[in-house]
């Protein structure tokens with residue numbers, strides 16, 4: 001598999017930040033499983049090695065001198081892995097972003113950062129992160145486990161919900177999402193109830209067809 005050092009890349013209207021390829025899950029739908037590059041703007045998001053905070057900051061500084069920088073509407077920790085696997089450098093970079101730019105900062109996460117880091121991470125996000133977007137996948141713990149296949153097994157789903165609830169205390173916007181057409185409407189209604197009970201937003205993301213091999 002081809003590897004590179006693509007640590008920042010433009011996607012939608014954001015500047016995305018790729019810190020790590022590590023992830024404790026093996027989702028049935030994960031785009032990392034195919035050989036096909038799913039991204040229009042980069043060759044690969046597989047990293048030769050994990051970047052340091054300094055390398056990411058220098059890359060963003062260089063990008064900020066480009067004309068296209070004015071088109072970015074947010075920074076997004078996303079990447080080809082779970083961003084909270086690299087929590088320390090994520091927090092260092094997020095703090096620097098807040099000091100230097102007037103753009104919101106989002107994390108796209110599987111919500112298992114507490115289990116990964118063996119501590120409650122929501123309080124650490126305060127003042128650094130504006131939006132936490134978590135893949136819920138289903139309201140049913142068994143469907144969730146079969147779909148996400150986390151190394152933490154049955155501990156994962158309740159940990160995700162606990163993290164979401166806590167994050168809502170420290171982060172302005174917390175979103176739990178599912179993908180349309182992948183679960184039943186009844187499941188979606190149950191997801192909405194869970195989100196209401198946790199005090200977070202429920203979002204159904206649009207399904208996008210995986211790219212076909214040429």
Ligand code: SF4
Nearest residue numbers: 023025026027030110
């Ligand atoms: S959590 Fe994300 S990176 Fe990890 S296996 Fe699932 S889709 Fe892939």
